[in-house]
Amino acid sequence: MNRFLMGGMIVGMIAALGALPAPAQNPVQNPLQNPAENQNSAQITVAFSNPSQPRRLVVKTLMHKVTIKGYDGKDAIIESSAISERRRRERNIPPGMHPLNVGRGGIEVTEANNVVTVSAETPLGGGDIQIQVPVETSVTVNTINNGVSVENISGEIEVESVNGGVSVTNSSGSVVATSMNGKVTVVLDKVAPGKAMSFSSMNGTIDVTLPADIKANLKMKVDNGDVYTDFDVKVTNEAFDTTESKTGKGVRIRGNRTTYGTINGGGPEMQFTTFNGRILIHKK
């Protein structure tokens, strides 16, 4: 297996302008449907230096859409459809060719102390970054202009976007997520005991699905929206208007500021905050 491992130094670059051909001997290939796309994608495999210790993936990007998926393997596989067809036309790149002057707009991948860091912090580039890591990996993602999707991860998940939506699905552990303008969607199959969580958005809806037996102390703050849940929430904030009305299958908790409540007797803090969106808390 080809691994770019140089003792915690920069282990690889995926150029946004020039495509690195994926190593032929690499057994972990993600076959792409479109052969033209394949030419424009680059893939890199990075080993975690200490497989028996907790793993962490850190992603920082300005323009890319980031998708992270847990898989049944032990390396981090980073793939980027570095040049979109639109970009190709814009830059007048002849079909079947790629530019050689790499560097700017590149994606940098490093590994140190079991932390794989993927960063693409230049305003050039764009497109997608797809990353596969072992299911049990903690993940921290920061994006500015595009969304984040995390699937099938078990660990401490921290995701942040300014303009994109943020979604964590089919996962377990703990989630701390925010988006300024996008929606925050979280579906947790299982939660790590004792972990605090928080979900926030300025303009988007917070849509969180939790296991039915979760024990939590809820703090829900909305300015211009409402809070809906199908959990049996015991509202503990007496000063709050707790008029309940049935809407659809869920009970509606009405109000305009902060509501405190408990689920299943209470537990770690879970905070939900949105200014213009609404809060939906579903029972799984």
Place this chain on the structure above:
Amino acid sequence: MTCEEAKTRMTDYWSRTLGEAGETEFNAHLASCETCRSEVSRVGALWQGLDLLPLEEPSGKVRDRFYEMLGAYRQGLAAAEARPAKRWWTIPAWQMAAAAGLVAVGLGIGYGVRGNGPLFGGAPAEVSQLREEVANMRQLVALSLMQQQSASDRLRGVSWAYRAEPSDREVLGALVSAVNHDANVNVRLAAVDALRRFSASPETGRAALQSLSKQTTPIVQVALIDLLVDLKDPQAAPELRRLSGNETANEGVRQKAQWALERLQ
């Protein structure tokens, strides 16, 4: 049973995990040993002081929480030592607190013991000393968790800040620092809310106002505006007016600032 053995079983005793035979043996030792008897009452009082011993809660959980807390404390201490002066503008105070906390932790797990009189009937000086130990330990847990790499742990640290004394300047300082510098938006948000615990301190309003002029994350700005309204701080008006008229500011933040101005008048 020797005193040494008794000390190692003290938390098990309090968490009722010794089993019937173990408890009988432990009680027999207590009956004959004044030192261990007083130590047991100290540890118990410490636990109660930390709200770790709600009577209705099954015993195993109390124990788990206690060790979880100790673990968090040690983890935090290790992290603080590994990264000195990064976020701590009050290092000497932190180290003092750490030393005080170590004493409290030592008591909690039954090492480093000096037998004082029984606590519940003890002298007021001892009670206040214990109260101080409890406050120190809560402070330590809050401060150490707020230093962790994991945002979830830092959020837990912020919720521990609600248990600190309203006069605790260390915790207030750590919260203000989190509001201004924490890399995670949600931790900043939670820290703004936790400042309410310290609303009696004039520093709180000042810090919130200062932070509002620096924050660029709209949802955190909104939380700070809510805090300033709750603090009824008239000095907030000029900054709110500036914000509501700032055309480059987020639209929601401008609306919120306008709303706050009306409330403060």
